[in-house]
Every structure is written in structure tokens, then in C-alpha cells.
Amino acid sequence: MARLKITGLKKSYGDIPAVRGVDLDIPEGEFTVLVGPSGCGKSTLLRTIAGLEEADEGTIEIDGEVVNAMRPRDRNIAMVFQNYALYPFMNVFENIAFGLRARKTPDAQVTKQVRQAAEMLDIVALLDRLPRELSGGQRQRVAIGRAIVREARLYLFDEPLSNLDAQLRDEMRGEIKRLHQEIGKTMIYVTHDQIEAMTLADRIVLLKDGLIEQQGAPLELFDRPATRFVAGFLGSPSMNFIPATLQKDGDGLAVAFEGGASLALPPARAGALAGRVGQQIVFGVRPEHISKSVGAAARDGHVPLDVTIDLVQLTGSRTYGTFRLGGVETVAELDVHDVEQRGERLTLLFDMNRAIIIDPETDLVISHSGAVT
Amino acid sequence: MSILASDGGSRLSRFSDRNFKYLVVAPAILILLLFGIFPLIYTLLVSFQNINMMETDTSFSGLLQYRLLFSDARLWQSLGHTLLIAAIALPIELIAGLLMAILFLERLPGRQLFVSLLVLPTMIAPIVAGATWRLLFDNRFGPINQVLGWITGEPQAILWTIKPDYVYPAILIAEVWQWTPFMFLILLAAMSNVDSSLTEAAEIDGASPLRIFRRIVLPAIWPVMTIALLIRGLDLFRLFDVVWALTQGGPGTMTETISIYAYIQGFRQFETSYTAAIAFLVIIMLTVSVMFALKRMEFVR
Amino acid sequence: MSAAAKARRQLSRRRAWRLALRYVAAVTLTVMFLFPIYWLFSISMKTPEEIFASPPVWYPASIQFDNFRALFRGGDAVTVWNSLFIASVSTALAMFLGTLCAYSLSRFKTGGDNLAIWIISQRMIPPIVIVFPLFLLYVWLGWVDTYHGMILLYTAFNLPYVIWMMRGYINDIPIELEESALVDGCTRWQVLVKVVFPMARTGLFATAVFTFVFAWNDFIFALVMTRSEVTTYPVQVTHYFGGQSNFWAKIAAMSVLGAAPVFVAVAFLQRYLVRGISMGAVKG
Numbered sequence: 033m034a035r036l037k038i039t040g041l042k043k044s045y046g047d048i049p050a051v052r053g054v055d056l057d058i059p060e061g062e063f064t065v066l067v068g069p070s071g072c073g074k075s076t077l078l079r080t081i082a083g084l085e086e087a088d089e090g091t092i093e094i095d096g097e098v099v100n101a102m103r104p105r106d107r108n109i110a111m112v113f114q115n116y117a118l119y120p121f122m123n124v125f126e127n128i129a130f131g132l133r134a135r136k137t138p139d140a141q142v143t144k145q146v147r148q149a150a151e152m153l154d155i156v157a158l159l160d161r162l163p164r165e166l167s168g169g170q171r172q173r174v175a176i177g178r179a180i181v182r183e184a185r186l187y188l189f190d191e192p193l194s195n196l197d198a199q200l201r202d203e204m205r206g207e208i209k210r211l212h213q214e215i216g217k218t219m220i221y222v223t224h225d226q227i228e229a230m231t232l233a234d235r236i237v238l239l240k241d242g243l244i245e246q247q248g249a250p251l252e253l254f255d256r257p258a259t260r261f262v263a264g265f266l267g268s269p270s271m272n273f274i275p276a277t278l279q280k281d282g283d284g285l286a287v288a289f290e291g292g293a294s295l296a297l298p299p300a301r302a303g304a305l306a307g308r309v310g311q312q313i314v315f316g317v318r319p320e321h322i323s324k325s326v327g328a329a330a331r332d333g334h335v336p337l338d339v340t341i342d343l344v345q346l347t348g349s350r351t352y353g354t355f356r357l358g359g360v361e362t363v364a365e366l367d368v369h370d371v372e373q374r375g376e377r378l379t380l381l382f383d384m385n386r387a388i389i390i391d392p393e394t395d396l397v398i399s400h401s402g403a404v405t
Numbered sequence: 406m407s408i409l410a411s412d413g414g415s416r417l418s419r420f421s422d423r424n425f426k427y428l429v430v431a432p433a434i435l436i437l438l439l440f441g442i443f444p445l446i447y448t449l450l451v452s453f454q455n456i457n458m459m460e461t462d463t464s465f466s467g468l469l470q471y472r473l474l475f476s477d478a479r480l481w482q483s484l485g486h487t488l489l490i491a492a493i494a495l496p497i498e499l500i501a502g503l504l505m506a507i508l509f510l511e512r513l514p515g516r517q518l519f520v521s522l523l524v525l526p527t528m529i530a531p532i533v534a535g536a537t538w539r540l541l542f543d544n545r546f547g548p549i550n551q552v553l554g555w556i557t558g559e560p561q562a563i564l565w566t567i568k569p570d571y572v573y574p575a576i577l578i579a580e581v582w583q584w585t586p587f588m589f590l591i592l593l594a595a596m597s598n599v600d601s602s603l604t605e606a607a608e609i610d611g612a613s614p615l616r617i618f619r620r621i622v623l624p625a626i627w628p629v630m631t632i633a634l635l636i637r638g639l640d641l642f643r644l645f646d647v648v649w650a651l652t653q654g655g656p657g658t659m660t661e662t663i664s665i666y667a668y669i670q671g672f673r674q675f676e677t678s679y680t681a682a683i684a685f686l687v688i689i690m691l692t693v694s695v696m697f698a699l700k701r702m703e704f705v706r
Numbered sequence: 707m708s709a710a711a712k713a714r715r716q717l718s719r720r721r722a723w724r725l726a727l728r729y730v731a732a733v734t735l736t737v738m739f740l741f742p743i744y745w746l747f748s749i750s751m752k753t754p755e756e757i758f759a760s761p762p763v764w765y766p767a768s769i770q771f772d773n774f775r776a777l778f779r780g781g782d783a784v785t786v787w788n789s790l791f792i793a794s795v796s797t798a799l800a801m802f803l804g805t806l807c808a809y810s811l812s813r814f815k816t817g818g819d820n821l822a823i824w825i826i827s828q829r830m831i832p833p834i835v836i837v838f839p840l841f842l843l844y845v846w847l848g849w850v851d852t853y854h855g856m857i858l859l860y861t862a863f864n865l866p867y868v869i870w871m872m873r874g875y876i877n878d879i880p881i882e883l884e885e886s887a888l889v890d891g892c893t894r895w896q897v898l899v900k901v902v903f904p905m906a907r908t909g910l911f912a913t914a915v916f917t918f919v920f921a922w923n924d925f926i927f928a929l930v931m932t933r934s935e936v937t938t939y940p941v942q943v944t945h946y947f948g949g950q951s952n953f954w955a956k957i958a959a960m961s962v963l964g965a966a967p968v969f970v971a972v973a974f975l976q977r978y979l980v981r982g983i984s985m986g987a988v989k990g
Contacts, residue, residue, distance in 0.1 A: 104885075115882050117880070134887070434807070437825065441836070444838075508728060529743075532940045533940070536943055537746045582742065595988050632987040633987070668930075
């Protein structure tokens with residue numbers, strides 16, 4: 033198990049910067065997910081840790097040792113690639129054993145370790161087969177087997193599930209989580225899929241344009257995003273962003289939208305925003321925090337609003353209703369039978385405790401719930 | 406189970422890893438430098454000297470050799486011969502190769518066998534091809550004259566490799582015979598690679614086969630065609646073997662190509678410096694033509 | 707019969723006609739292109755009377771190997787052996803050095819575009835341009851008419867081709883395989899041997915065969931650089947030009963010996979033929 037510390041890492045490809053200054057401090061045994069849109073630098077960061085790319089600036093320390101100058105083979109790390117990287121001319125056993133053989137491990141030892149890894153991943157029956165005879169999921173397991181057999185101190189995953197279909201991906205996600213629980217090593221996982229990030233990570237590192245936008249526990253980023261980007265990236269379907277203005281509403285504040293609608297803010301939150309009365313803001317609310325009103329009165333922080341539904345999308349377990357608010361198509365996640373057809377008028381409750389307020393000039397979140405659920 | 410910490414590797418293995426990319430190219434580059442750069446430099450130097458069979462005058466003679474070049478009729482004639490052969494052979498090979506490729510493009514049972522057989526002329530040594538045609542063109546015992554005799558009704562005894570009227574056709578026939586399959590093969594492969602959905606869409610739209618060919622297939626295979634023409638063009642420029650086998654540049658100097666002329670100057674007359682000048686002239690001409698051709702190709706693209 | 711069925715029959719009849727015509731054309735072409743090769747083979751197996759029959763005998767009454775036996779008696783067969791030896795060794799050398807170089811060019815882009823362009827330009831230089839200074843160099847080194855001289859010459863001559871082709875084949879190998887091996891514990895050399903060579907197996911084979919054929923078929927270098935010790939078969943064939951009787955048989959027999967290995971190579975190489983002769987321009 034190893035502690036990974038990265039300081040001031042920068043890497044460019046010619047004129048194009050990929051990583052523009054990253055600091056990370058990952059304790060032993062933690063599962064860290066590097067996530068972000070394509071081009072954000074997450075793969076470059078991972079490959080630099082592996083030693084497949086050389087950093088232009090900054091240090092990488094594994095267990096206190098600066099490894100920048102070390103060859104990949106000397107860093108004692110293991111890596112699982114997106115395309116599995118299985119050698120087509122070797123069978124599964126030899127593929128898994130490859131790294132051990134490269135380090136001249138004695139045969140008996142090799143057989144023992146390979147079997148152990150195969151058992152952990154339930155692929156013992158496949159040891160004789162060639163990669164082309166395996167399915168995508170099986171190949172992925174072999175790739176993971178090759179990584180864990182070596183008992184490295186740090187495990188790197190480069191979008192390992194991107195090539196699998198949705199159902200298989202769900203299944204393998206659980207397996208990887210279980211794997212981490214069993215072997216407990218430090219793991220760094222790169223993905224562009226925010227669901228993978230949310231479900232697998234002990235810590236999410238969200239990258240944008242070569243810099244860390246925010247890092248922390250998944251729910252921390254989910255409930256208390258630091259910027260609009262973070263708020264919009266996590267969560268599916270993604271958060272609604274509606275331009276509005278802050279207005280006085282009696283003793284407190286309300287969020288006022290174009291077209292006349294307005295939602296009152298709970299008093300606890302109004303205090304911090306008092307200085308911004310009259311300013312333009314962006315109102316952010318997740319679809320799951322908008323529900324159908326049962327009964328007429330506003331509950332504690334839940335504010336009602338009448339809307340007309342333009343579009344209804346049924347998934348079977350939930351129904352998504354779209355309506356216009358403040359000039360923006362807004363999505364609400366409702367129970368299955370809450371709305372039947374477009375054109376229906378509904379009263380929806382907005383959970384104003386959990387909504388966020390964004391400053392449109394800086395894209396920073398200036399107010400969020402503060403309480404992690 | 407112990408975790409293998411980095412064993413560090415020996416200093417030699419780490420050195421060789423870091424400089425790996427240079428170590429592996431070194432031997433090849435060295436050989437290429439010796440056989441590629443050295444001759445060029447030497448040629449350039451010697452061309453400015455005055456070495457020949459009689460004297461070894463290594464003093465700097467300036468542009469003496471080059472001035473001789475320009476007044477040497479035989480040199481320019483040999484260039485003319487070379488270009489003449491190229492100008493006739495290249496279009497024939499291209500068109501014949503294209504027609505053959507079109508013939509074989511659609512499914513045909515046994516196509517693989519046909520193609521393998523048709524490619525054989527290209528694969529044998531050019532000197533052997535020349536020798537083969539030498540036998541075929543023999544004035545008394547060669548089948549060519551025999552077949553011609555059947556056609557014209559009276560016995561033919563054409564001296565293909567000696568009579569001025571017949572030497573060029575003989576060379577051209579041999580050359581086209583050997584290299585049309587080359588064009589054919591490349592064009593067939595290029596045409597097979599053309600996305601069938603493009604041609605199918607055109608068919609549905611009602612385009613005639615000729616139009617499909619001109620507007621869709623031809624532009625699609627254009628890059629490959631230009632490369633093939635470039636390779637063949639360069640090969641034709643340095644034509645030696647086939648001509649040597651058939652006529653040795655004769656009769657007289659009538660079919661002398663630039664390569665043959667240079668060979669004779671260098672290895673029969675031992676005009677060292679003059680040959681060097683010829684060689685340098687050839688290099689310059691080639692470089693200019695290739696660069697010109699490449700620019701044109703990019704421009705058209 | 708319905709109109710539709712009638713139309714279908716007409717269409718398939720037209721198609722059958724087209725196929726038949728194409729077949730006839732294909733067979734005619736093949737006969738035309740192969741006839742000279744057939745003629746060569748037939749002369750090599752004819753008796754002197756048959757060779758010099760006028761009108762020509764179109765096929766030998768029986769297949770004679772006397773002409774070939776004469777080659778072995780007369781010492782001509784040695785030249786075929788020389789060719790074999792020189793071509794094989796130079797091919798092995800060119801393949802080894804060239805593939806290594808190609809790997810560096812492919813994965814590390816060593817020397818960038820300039821090096822790649824220079825290497826390919828070496829392939830385009832006409833031999834007469836360099837043969838003369840090389841000859842003088844060889845005289846000075848005492849390498850004229852020696853095995854090692856010819857081997858090195860052919861190696862150098864074929865290196866650009868090998869480098870160019872292998873670079874293409876190596877580019878086709880997914881780089882993750884090598885990266886994975888690096889992380890797993892291989893040095894760069896181990897990656898080459900354990901991953902790259904096996905993956906490039908077929909490309910190596912195809913390129914090797916083409917390289918061999920180029921060396922095997924060369925005439926002009928052999929003409930200049932060999933005398934009596936290391937004569938190769940192409941030069942030997944030209945010794946018999948002149949038009950006298952048994953010389954014809956010798957020409958034909960030697961040519962057959964020279965052509966036969968190439969035919970074998972083509973038989974094995976069908977799949978890679980296009981890529982090999984178009985220098986990778988077309989991935990047939």
C-alpha cells in the first residue's frame with residue numbers, strides 16, 4: 033500500500049497544455065477517482081504517475097520516494113488499460129503471468145499467484161483460452177487479473193469499463209468496488225462517467241482543463257459543489273440552471289425569475305446573501321429536489337409553484353416532466369404517476385434547502401445547503 | 406508474500422533504457438550514412454576534379470566537367486532515350502493496369518489464382534525478363550517472328566534487337582510486359598478498398614458506370630495512383646537491366662539510357678570525374694522532378 | 707411466364723454473358739503474360755535440336771533436365787549458390803537492423819520527419835549514381851568481389867525499404883500492449899523481443915521475403931562489384947548472351963533457377979503482395 037503525493041504537476045504536449053498545475057495528496061488504501069470531460073487531463077495525469085509520460089514540472093512521490101526519474105517497471109505499480117492490452121498470442125494464464133515472468137519469478141511461485149488471482153476474479157476456467165475466445169467482460173477480468181497478480185503498491189485504472197456495454201458496466205463496477213474492499217490497496221481510477229465516480233470513489237478529483245476543479249468525498253461534491261461546473265457534472269439527470277435575480281421578499285429573500293415566478297429562500301440562507309439583493313444570479317436545483325405537491329401549504333423550505341408540463345418522459349421507475357421556468361427548460365424527477373401527459377398543470381414543490389445559488393460572473397457557488405445528507 | 410520493491414536495475418540496463426531510441430537506430434543509420442552520404446559527397450568532390458583513365462589530376466578543376474556535360478550530345482541523347490521510353494511505357498502501363506483492374510474488380514471465381522499468376526512477370530529479375538524476351542525476339546528461332554509469320558502469311562525474320570526500327574518496340578514490349586502487372590495489382594487493391602457504399606449510393610442515384618468511375622472511383626484512388634506512378638517513373642528513369650539484356654544500348658548508342666551511358670563512361674572509359682558529374686546531374690534532376698511532382702500532388706489534393 | 711420472371715431471366719442471362727466474357731478476357735490475359743515465362747521454362751527443358759528448330763517447337767517432346775545438369779557440371783550453379791548466400795545473409799542483417807530502427811522511428815519519432823524522409827529518399831536514388839564511388843571505396847578497402855562486400859552492400863541497399871515497411875507494420879500494433887509490458891516489469895529490450903516481434907510476425911515475414919527478392923534480383927551492383935569469385939546468377943546469365951547454341955540453353959536454365967525461388971515466394975506471399983510492392987501505399 034502506498035501513499036501518493038503530487039506537487040505542482042504540469043505537462044504539455046508541444047504547445048498544448050494537458051495538466052496545468054495539479055496537487056494531490058492521497059493516503060494509503062484510498063480509492064481515488066479522477067473524473068472530468070475529455071481533454072481535462074485525467075489520462076495524462078494517470079500516465080505520468082505510471083511513468084509512461086514524463087512530467088514537465090512538479091514532483092510525484094510514492095511512499096515518500098520521488099519517482100519522476102524512475103522507469104515504469106521500477107515504480108512497482110500495476111495498470112489496467114481501457115483496451116485491456118491482452119497479448120493475443122498468449123493464453124490467459126501466460127497473459128496474467130507476464131509481469132511475474134519478466135521479473136524472473138520461479139515457476140512454482142508464478143503458478144500459485146496466477147491461480148490465486150484467477151480465483152479472486154472467477155476466471156480459473158478460462159486460463160487455457162486465448163484472448164480472442166473471450167467476451168469483453170472476461171477480457172476485462174483478465175486485464176485486472178494481470179494487475180493484481182503482481183501485488184504492486186499502487187493500482188492505476190485507465191477508463192477500464194468504457195468499452196463495455198451498459199449492463200456489463202454496472203456489473204463490473206460492483207466487482208471493482210468489491211475488489212478494492214478485499215485487497216485494500218491504493219487505487220487511482222480514471223473515468224469520464226460520473227456514475228462510476230460517485231459509486232466507486234472514496235475521493236473524487238474533478239478535473240477541468242488541466243486543473244482540479246474540486247476534490248473530496250462524493251457526497252461532498254454532490255451536495256456542496258464549489259463551482260457551476262462541479263454542480264452540473266455530477267448527478268444524472270444533471271442539475272437545472274436557471275438565470276434569476278435575488279429580490280427582497282418581505283423580511284427575507286426570494287429568487288425571482290423572468291416571467292414573474294419567484295421562490296422564497298429559507299431564512300437561514302437569506303442571511304448570507306443579504307448583500308446581493310437585486311443582483312443577477314443563477315439558480316441551481318436538481319431534478320430530484322423538485323416534487324409534486326401533496327396538499328397546498330409550503331413545508332419547511334419547500335416552496336410551491338404552478339407549472340405547465342411541456343414534455344413527459346417515462347422510464348418505468350420514474351417520470352421526468354419538463355417545464356419552462358425563467359426562460360429555461362427545467363426538468364423535474366417525479367413519481368411514476370405524478371403526471372400523465374403534456375399540457376397538464378401541476379403544483380411542484382422546490383426544495384429550497386438543497387438548491388444552490390451561483391454567481392454568474394465567476395461561476396462560483398455562493399450558497400449551498402451546507403449540510404451533507 | 407513480499408512486495409518486490411524496485412530492484413533499481415543495473416546501471417547499464419538503466420543507461421540502455423534511457424538511450425534506447427538512439428542505440429537502436431545507430432547501426433542502421435551508420436550503414437546508411439556510409440553507403441548513402443559518402444558516395445554523394447565523394448561524387449560532388451570528384452566532379453570538380455579531373456580524373457580519368459590517363460591522369461589522376463585531383464586538383465580543383467572547377468566546372469570543367471560540367472561544361473563538358475553541356476556540350477556532350479551523347480549524354481543528352483541518352484537522357485532523351487530514357488525519357489522517351491518512360492513517356493511511352495508509363496501511360497501504357499497505367500491504362501492497361503487500370504483496365505485489367507476493372508476487369509478483375511467484380512467477383513470472379515479463381516480470381517486469387519489469376520492475380521497470383523499475373524504478378525509473376527513483376528517478380529522475376531529484370532535482367533531475366535530481358536533475357537527471356539531476348540530469346541522470344543530471336544530472329545530465327547523466336548516465337549514472336551513465328552507468330553508474325555502466321556499473321557502476315559510470309560516468314561518473318563525481324564532482327565528485333567538490332568534493327569533500328571524495331572529496338573524501341575522490343576524494349577517497350579518487354580518493359581510493359583514486366584510492369585503492367587505491378588500497376589494492375591496496386592490499382593486493383595486500391596479500387597477494392599473504395600467504400601462500396603459510395604458507389605452503391607451513386608448507382609441508386611442513377612449514375613452510369615462511366616460517371617461513377619470518373620467522379621467517385623478515380624478521385625478515391627488518385628493518391629495511390631500517384632504514388633505508383635512516382636515509383637514507376639523513378640524506376641523507368643534508372644532503366645538499365647532490360648535494355649542491357651536486349652540491346653546493350655545498341656545499335657550504336659541508339660537505345661542507350663542515362664544509366665547505361667553513365668556505366669560505360671565510368672567502367673569502360675574510366676572517366677571518373679566526368680561520370681561523377683553525370684551522376685550529380687542525375688541527382689539534381691531527380692530531386693527537382695520529385696519535389697515538383699510531390700508539390701503538384703499536394704496541390705491537386 | 708410473368709413479366710417479372712421474364713425480366714429476371716433476361717438479367718441473369720446478361721450477367722452470365724458478362725461473366726463468360728470476363729473469364730475469356732482473364733484467361734487470354736493470363737496466357738499472354740505467362741507465355742514468355744512458359745517459353746523460358748520450355749527452352750530450359752528442351753534438347754538442342756528442339757531449341758533450334760525452325761519453325762519453333764511449342765512444347766518439348768519430353769522434359770529434359772540435361773541443361774540443368776550442365777549448369778552443375780560447368781560451375782554455373784555456384785553462382786546460384788552465391789546469390790542465395792548473399793541474399794539470405796544480407797536480408798537477415800537488413801531485417802534485424804532495419805526493424806530496430808523502424809521501432810525507434812515509430813514509437814519515439816526519433817529524428818522526426820526529416821530522418822524518415824531522408825531514409826525513404828535513399829530508396830529512390832538510382833544505383834548508377836552511387837555505384838561508382840562505392841566501387842572506388844571497395845577497391846580501396848579490398849572488398850571488391852568478396853562475400854562480405856556484397857552482403858554489406860545489399861544490406862545497405864535494402865535498409866530503407868525494411869525500415870519503411872516495418873515502421874508501417876509497427877504503427878499498426880496497439881501501443882497499449884507495449885505500455886502494459888513496461889508497467890509489468892519489462893525493459894525496453896524485453897518489450898521488443900517479447901511483445902513487438904511476436905505481434906509483427908507476419909509483417910516481418912512478408913518484408914523479409916520482399917527484401918530477399920530485391921537482393922536476389924539485383925543486377926547492376928553485382929555487375930560492378932563482382933568479378934569471378936562471388937558472381938551472382940544475374941551476372942552469370944549475361945555471360946551467355948551472344949546467340950550461340952548451348953548458350954541459349956544455359957541462359958534459359960539459369961534464368962529458371964533464378965526465377966523459381968521468386969515463384970515460390972509469391973505463392974506464400976499472396977496476402978502481402980500489394981502492401982509489399984506498393985511500399986505500404988495500399989494496405990491490400
